[in-house]
Amino acid sequence: MDVVTRIPELAKQFRETRLSALRPVNEFFDHQRLSRPADMNEATSRLSYNTRYFSGNYGIVIALLAVYALLTNLALLIALIFLIGGFAAINRFAPEPMQVGDHVITQKSLYTGLFVIGIPLLWIAAPLSTLFWLVGSSSILIMGHASLMEPGLESEYGNVETV
Structure with a gap:
């Protein structure tokens, strides 16, 4: 089953399991029940x-x-967006090798370039x-x-x- 077709089912399951455990805000922040x-x-x-x-x-x-x-x-946010977006873009737009001039660019070379740039960005972002x-x-x-x-x-x- 495709992930996109399962989104409503996953949302319903999330709502039933996790959101049902939510307590009201006034109960969570009830200052009258606070004591040492x-x-x-x-x-x-x-x-x-x-x-x-x-x-x-x-x-x-x-x-x-x-x-x-x-x-x-923000450095971490940019690094994560770069890596996740690059991964998604490579999977979507370059599933097969491309001929650019005399060079053949494969998915493997695109991933290598993505990680050569993305991993140092991620390292700097701590x-x-x-x-x-x-x-x-x-x-x-x-x-x-x-x-x-x-x-x-x-x-x-x-x-x-x-x-």
Whole structure:
């Protein structure tokens, strides 16, 4: 099955699985439920519960931080656009060898040229530092929120069986 024909199906599946886990904004930012945990055991139990309960919201936080990181690191954004766009252009417009004057240009030579230019651009853009910033900032935000947010009443009744 072609990817283009599967897009509506993939969007529906994404909506059912990931977006169903989103909690309302007023619940995610409920300042009345914020409190300092009494000890490390309470902080750990809050982390465990809240990371599962707010998993969809935390995914959005990570996505927003990733977009922010790309927009503030324009060199990385340009390098990624160059590499991804070049790869797509070569696949679309040059699937077979072309004759230019006395030279035959193949897909392999185009990929080589793309990577000879694109990999140094990517190296200069420092993607690892951006990745480490993203991991660090998202983990600090998520762990801070999850440990400070008191679990709701539904967490107390999560283990109760209905008859």
